[in-house]
Amino acid sequence: MKFSQIYFPAKEQAALLTKEFDATLSPTQVLVKADYDVLSAGTELANYHALPNTGASNADFPFYGIGYSVSGHVVEIGSQVKALKPGDNVVVRWGGHRSWFIVEEKELFKIPTGVDQRLAAFAHLASFSFLGVRKLQLQLGESAMVAGAGLLGLFALQIARLSGACPVLVSDFSSERRNLAIQLGADYALDPADPEFVKKAVELTDGRGPDGVVEVTGYIPALQQALECIAWQGRISLLGCTRISDQPIDFYKFVHSRGIILIGTHTLTRPSVDSRPGQWTEFDDYRTFFKLLQAGKLQVEPIIHEVVSPQDAATVYDHIGNASNPPVGILFDWTTFE
16 A cells, blocks of 8 residues: 655655555554644754754754654554554554554554544644643642743643643744734733843732743743743743753853752653653643543634645745744644545
8 A cells, every 4th residue: 555754855845755555564553544643843843954953963864753743543453452443533643744654552542532633633742731831830829931832832821721820921922823822811922022021021920920931942042031030949841842052041140049940841751651740641641631622621723723735745844944933733634645
């Protein structure tokens, strides 16, 4: 059979590859057909431009390691597969932008009945935001700020609000993203370019500054700004991947002398089994994502900007790769691919 995959043949180029696919299963494997998958602009554009500290910067092109948050359905199962059957909808993680997958049963998470596959595709990506907020261990009534209103930030602000943070501030250069953040429940949305930004962030949090900050951008100037406005002995969750350390930080002044806690929040730091306070497994965060989604407490639909065909990958990446403010919430639709 044939399958299709989006990849980067060279720096700042994207294409759709179609080739033969051996669909032979081992007894514990499952054949999954992709339905929708999420374009994660931050990580993918870093690889598209081959920035430092990315998979693309450490490997020769062509580069295939893009795409990691997919919804699909089971087509065939191995002889020892017990918990899944053909027709079941599943979350596929780390699979790439492709039309078919062969996955071990234990690596798949069954999507609850009735959930829209477009929304379900965000489960794995949203789990990063859950981890970023959980590691802050917010207490009811503490204030929080999310620096960056891209995909991860838009989920993080909702999760911080659901965790009892009040108020929840969001910062982003884009007025469209700030407006969307307010729509999704942020109490205030600030422009980092505002010369009064730090003053406003402190005033809006009872003169203390935010108790917890989720730094999503991965840019040192955003971290510096967070350090300038955070509360005494506050916590900063470093959810965004810092690719380039292009600005010095006075750690004595902004971290050491104020008792600030900086928390590394890469998803690979989470436990593989047995969730514990501040650190839940991916699957437990998927369960939480779907419970909140089905209860109407977590909004995903407003985040979806566009659903595109994988055949348009070159155009899509060229557009967002050169945009100063790329759109959030782009889904690839694999439902028409065999």
